Amino acid sequence: MTIKKTIKKLESLYLETPEKIFTMYLNTDPADPDQQGGEWRIHLKNGLNRFEKYLDTDGNQSELKNFQKVKKAVKDFFKENELDLKKSVVIIATPDEFVYSDILQIPVDTEFFWEEIAKVDQLVRLHQEYPKAGVILTQKEAIRLVETELGKLVDTVVYELDLDTEDWRKHSAVSRNHSSASATSGKSINLREQFIARFEENRKRWYKSITPMLDKLAKDREWEYIYLVGPHEETHELKDLMNKPINACIDKNMLDEHHDKVIKTIHDL
Structure with missing residues (x-):
């Protein structure tokens, strides 16, 4: 309730x-x-x-x-x-x-x-x-949701883009695969650069495929405020594609930050 x-x-x-x-x-x-x-x-x-x-x-x-x-x-x-x-x-x-x-x-x-x-x-x-709020954090192929009410965590979940099927797949926040972000070999870095170029070319289409789910979650979970957090071009792309009104866009990369820091950031606005 x-x-x-x-x-x-x-x-x-x-x-x-x-x-x-x-x-x-x-x-x-x-x-x-x-x-x-x-x-x-x-x-x-x-x-x-x-x-x-x-x-x-x-x-x-x-x-x-x-x-x-x-x-x-x-x-x-x-x-x-x-x-x-x-x-x-x-x-x-x-x-x-x-x-x-x-x-x-x-x-x-x-x-x-x-x-x-x-x-x-x-x-x-x-x-x-401290109303019930949904914080949508984005960073390329990953989108993380942090739900908060009265200043504390209610739920958090991560969706990652499967590049083979181009589908967004749900993961628990603790099981998120960080290998792409932490790769250090020359080959992996090159693959990452190729992916980023591919992502930028397809960002609108891929985001368009997940925004109906984000809108539905916002409605079903009765979010009174919605915040988008991430790189400017990504948050504003999502904002334009979503039907639900967005209360604020925060241009910070916070996808992997602890939920307490995320919640503090939106309440410090």
């Missing part, structure tokens, strides 16, 4: 006392000057204890028991995921379940709520700043 659909689901939630909805945005960023000593643990403890103390003082035992169920589930979540924390954690939970939880690589402002509704203001803002 996309974050856009998740937000709509969360906005429809409503519970009445003694059941309410717990919403937490917690800054866990180790690079934050205010988090150098792992202060998020103190913020988490204080945030949970504040509600528990208030409900105990208020004398609503049924609501207190419901909150304590949520508190235990939240503490268990951090015990299980403490070593995997990034910059922030978002949890929205009822006494019966975690409706939404995520460990994010983008910052949030620490907030805690125990109310009849889920507080989604920060999620809405994060979605606006």
Whole structure:
């Protein structure tokens, strides 16, 4: 489910006392000057204890028991995921379940709520700043797709052109064959030069054969933004051939860069 659909689901939630909805945005960023000593643990403890103390003082035992169920589930979540924390954690939970939880690589402002509704203001803002996007990286006979949402990787895959059949073949990103790019012998370099000349002659036709698939992926995966990254002539060729609107072309060779660097590049625009 996309974050856009998740937000709509969360906005429809409503519970009445003694059941309410717990919403937490917690800054866990180790690079934050205010988090150098792992202060998020103190913020988490204080945030949970504040509600528990208030409900105990208020004398609503049924609501207190419901909150304590949520508190235990939240503490268990951090015990299980403490070593995997990034910059922030978002949890929205009822006494019966975690409706939404995520460990994010983008910052949030620490907030805690125990109310009849889920507080989604920060999620809405994060979605606006880090929408679901498709990054199409191209470099001659290879096209790599990096899908991202809320600043993290959703999926990545590579398509390579089979020169014998002139078909684009799908590979996992980790299994991409780098032999052509890393060849050093005189014969291999000469073959590479011949291929580049052939590619330039046939680039439009070969790109035209893959753009319908790229358009379909963009539609099926509900990309809200599309970025093309690669040599200027290649990205603009793809842009002209695709039906889906392109939000930005980035003239950089990043086909083999780590996905974190690719995602950071588009968000730094």
